Each structure stands twice: as structure tokens, then as C-alpha cells.
Amino acid sequence: MYDLIIIGGGPAGSGAGRQAGKMGLETLLIEKEVFPRYKACGGAFSEHAISYLDFAIPQYIQEKNIFGARVHFKGRVIEKHKEYRISTLVSRSTLDNYLLQKAKETGIEMKMGEKVLDFKENQDSVIVYTHDNAYKAKFVIVAEGSQGRLKNRIRRKDTKGEYGICLVTEIEEDNEIIDNYIHNAIDIHLGVAKRGYGWIFPHEKYYSVGIAGIAKELSNPRRRMKDFLAANGFTGNYPVNAHVIPIGGIKRNILSSRVVLSGDAAGFVDAFCGEGIAYAIRSGQIAAEVISGIILYGKSLSTLNDYKSICEAEFGENLKYSLILSKIMHQFPGIFFPIFTSNEDVIDKYLEVPALKKTYKSYLKWFLPRIPKYLLV
Numbered sequence: 001m002y003d004l005i006i007i008g009g010g011p012a013g014s015g016a017g018r019q020a021g022k023m024g025l026e027t028l029l030i031e032k033e034v035f036p037r038y039k040a041c042g043g044a045f046s047e048h049a050i051s052y053l054d055f056a057i058p059q060y061i062q063e064k065n066i067f068g069a070r071v072h073f074k075g076r077v078i079e080k081h082k083e084y085r086i087s088t089l090v091s092r093s094t095l096d097n098y099l100l101q102k103a104k105e106t107g108i109e110m111k112m113g114e115k116v117l118d119f120k121e122n123q124d125s126v127i128v129y130t131h132d133n134a135y136k137a138k139f140v141i142v143a144e145g146s147q148g149r150l151k152n153r154i155r156r157k158d159t160k161g162e163y164g165i166c167l168v169t170e171i172e173e174d175n176e177i178i179d180n181y182i183h184n185a186i187d188i189h190l191g192v193a194k195r196g197y198g199w200i201f202p203h204e205k206y207y208s209v210g211i212a213g214i215a216k217e218l219s220n221p222r223r224r225m226k227d228f229l230a231a232n233g234f235t236g237n238y239p240v241n242a243h244v245i246p247i248g249g250i251k252r253n254i255l256s257s258r259v260v261l262s263g264d265a266a267g268f269v270d271a272f273c274g275e276g277i278a279y280a281i282r283s284g285q286i287a288a289e290v291i292s293g294i295i296l297y298g299k300s301l302s303t304l305n306d307y308k309s310i311c312e313a314e315f316g317e318n319l320k321y322s323l324i325l326s327k328i329m330h331q332f333p334g335i336f337f338p339i340f341t342s343n344e345d346v347i348d349k350y351l352e353v354p355a356l357k358k359t360y361k362s363y364l365k366w367f368l369p370r371i372p373k374y375l376l377v
């Protein structure tokens with residue numbers, strides 16, 4: 001009988017694993033892939049995400065420090081840089097592998113290359129089934145990401161208005177050419193997809209290029225991706241990966257009596273910019289902290305509900321206001337996208353959000369009263 005089984009070894013699973021290991025829980029983490037594995041992602045690892053780690057990220061993982069953004073909309077372009085770093089670009093295969101090693105060094109057990117097929121919740125335990133084995137634990141954290149189906153034992157499936165579709169490819173290029181294209185900033189293209197955007201991120205020796213948009217409005221996504229690539233001068237035949245992403249800020253059930261969802265499985269993703277790594281790490285940590293309170297300090301089983309309230313208190317508001325900003329912007333793109341691509345302050349202040357210097361709420365509070373003035377210009 002383990003204290004805890006964690007399903008999935010992405011940022012949510014490794015965040016939970018490291019926290020559980022540090023607190024001394026008998027923990028088993030089960031991951032279906034053998035790491036390092038590919039993960040479809042833009043790879044923007046924000047200061048917000050880094051702030052949750054109790055260790056430094058080695059230089060070799062940090063491919064490019066990002067200080068700013070260049071934003072495009074219908075021929076308008078604006079670029080703004082901060083004097084401090086807002087994120088670093090990483091390859092997820094390398095980052096996730098490192099985060100998992102940091103979880104492993106706390107002494108937790110891991111099974112790699114073993115897919116969890118199902119789990120069954122009993123009164124005093126949970127049984128987790130893989131192809132060849134069954135494992136038993138007092139608690140389970142489902143950190144399977146956005147594409148797994150185990151989470152739907154706890155919460156209903158998202159509708160097409162509650163998740164996004166992303167397409168992404170990695171395009172090799174010389175560092176010098178990349179650096180000439182864009183320097184220490186990310187490239188964002190508004191108007192490419194409803195409730196989403198297109199991106200070109202300058203990594204070490206490759207660009208991450210992709211589009212994302214709300215599923216119910218993104219018809220023919222592969223065609224749109226091809227058009228986006230061509231419009232930006234990428235005319236080769238690139239392998240494109242498709243992935244879904246939950247839209248955060250929507251109320252979802254995230255726990256039962258012994259099972260907790262964290263990261264993408266819980267729907268914890270910024271609806272405006274798609275940032276999910278920060279919320280995955282932190283929600284995994286919170287889940288492990290709450291479970292250790294029950295196991296190590298004899299708190300009642302109902303204390304598991306604290307997971308929901310702590311997540312809500314720490315980042316619920318940020319997810320809610322990122323959803324509000326996304327809805328406002330995309331409801332009236334003809335008004336807001338030109339504002340976003342003509343007023344330096346609007347971008348300048350927004351960059352403070354991933355840098356953890358501003359919340360979405362304080363950004364909106366600053367932004368909304370300024371709208372009429374800009375519209376008159």
C-alpha cells in the first residue's frame with residue numbers, strides 16, 4: 001500500500017512527486033512514456049513558473065532568455081522589451097526530464113513506460129491498474145495532462161467551447177538567422193484563430209511555430225496551420241503535431257474522496273496566453289501538501305477539499321480574469337487587436353503578468369478604463 005500514486009510525469013506529476021518525496025510520503029509515480037519524451041509545447045517557461053521551484057534550472061535547459069514580445073495584427077506590428085526577463089524558452093523533453101529527476105532524487109519510486117488504464121476508488125484505498133500490474137494507494141493524483149481519459153472518472157468531458165486545439169511544429173534554423181529574425185522576444189500573431197493566436201518562438205537552433213484556438217471555432221486547423229506557416233515564410237513540409245489544451249477559469253470538479261486532478265487534467269491553463277506549466281507545477285505541489293496533511297498529521301479525509309480552496313485562493317482569480325480578458329479581446333477583435341498593436345503601454349503592462357509583477361485582475365483594472373481614450377485616437 002503506497003501513501004500516494006501519481007499518474008503522469010509532466011510538470012504537474014513531478015511537482016507533486018518532489019513535494020510528496022520531500023514530505024516523506026511513500027510515493028509511486030507512473031508515467032506511460034520513457035523520458036526524455038516529446039511534448040507539444042511553445043516552451044515558454046515563465047518567471048511565474050520558475051518561482052515555484054526550490055532549485056535552479058541549469059543553463060543548458062534555458063535556451064533563450066525572453067525580455068519582450070512582438071505582436072502582429074493585420075500588418076500592424078509592435079515590439080516591447082522589459083529590462084527584466086519574463087521567461088526562458090525551453091525544450092519540453094529536456095525540461096520535463098530534469099523536473100522528473102528532481103522529483104526522483106527525493107526517493108520516490110517511479111515506473112516509466114507503463115500506462116495507467118484505469119483506477120477504482122474504494123472506501124479506504126484506490127487501486128490503479130496498468131496492463132500487467134495493479135497498485136494500491138491511499139490517495140491518487142491524476143496528472144495525465146489534457147489528452148488522457150482518466151480525469152473523466154472525476155469530471156465531465158469538456159465541450160468544444162471549453163478546450164482549445166493547438167498545432168505546433170519545430171523548424172530547424174541557424175542561431176544567427178533566428179537571432180536576426182527576433183532577438184530575446186517572442187513573436188505573437190493575433191487574429192489567426194478565435195480565442196487564440198499564432199506564435200513563432202526563437203529556441204536554440206529551431207523555431208517553435210504554432211497556432212491555437214477554441215475548438216468550436218477552429219475549422220480545418222491543419223489548413224490554417226499551413227497558411228500561417230506560409231504567411232511567415234515557412235514553406236517546407238514540416239511535421240505538425242496536434243494537441244488539445246483546456247481553457248482555464250471554468251468551474252470544473254477536480255476531486256473525489258481519494259483522487260485529485262492536477263495540471264491540465266484539472267483544466268488549470270491561462271485562457272488568454274495558454275500558459276499551463278506554472279499552474280501544473282503549483283497544483284501538483286498543493287495536492288501533495290494536502291494529502292501529506294491527512295497521512296502524516298492525521299487530518300480528516302474531508303481535508304482533501306482544501307486542495308480546491310487552496311488552488312482557488314492561490315491562482316483561481318488569475319485563471320478567471322485571463323478568461324475574461326480572452327473573451328473581451330476576441331469578442332471585439334476589430335477594436336482590441338488594433339489597441340494591442342498600437343499602444344506600447346498595453347503590451348508593456350501585459351508583460352508584467354508572466355513576469356509575476358502583475359495579476360490579470362490588476363492588468364484589467366489598468367486596461368479597461370483606458371479603452372475609450374484609445375478608441376478616439
Ligand SMILES: Cc1cc2nc3c(=O)[nH]c(=O)nc-3n(C[C@H](O)[C@H](O)[C@H](O)COP(=O)(O)OP(=O)(O)OC[C@H]3O[C@@H](n4cnc5c(N)ncnc54)[C@H](O)[C@@H]3O)c2cc1C
Pocket residue numbers: 007008009010011012013030031032033039040041042043044045046114115116117143144145146148150166167168210243244245262263264265268269274275276277278280
Ligand atoms: C501546443 C502547446 C503549446 C503550449 N505552450 C506552452 C508554453 O509555451 N508555456 C506554458 O507554460 N504552457 C504551454 N502549454 C501548456 C502546457 O504544455 C501544459 O499546461 C502543461 O504541459 C501541463 O502539464 P501537466 O503535467 O498537467 O501535463 P503534461 O505535461 O501533458 O504531462 C502529462 C504526462 O502524463 C503522462 N500520461 C498521460 N496519460 C497517462 C497514463 N494513462 N498513464 C501514465 N502516464 C500518463 C504523459 O505521457 C505526460 O508525460 C502549451 C500546450 C500546448 C498543447
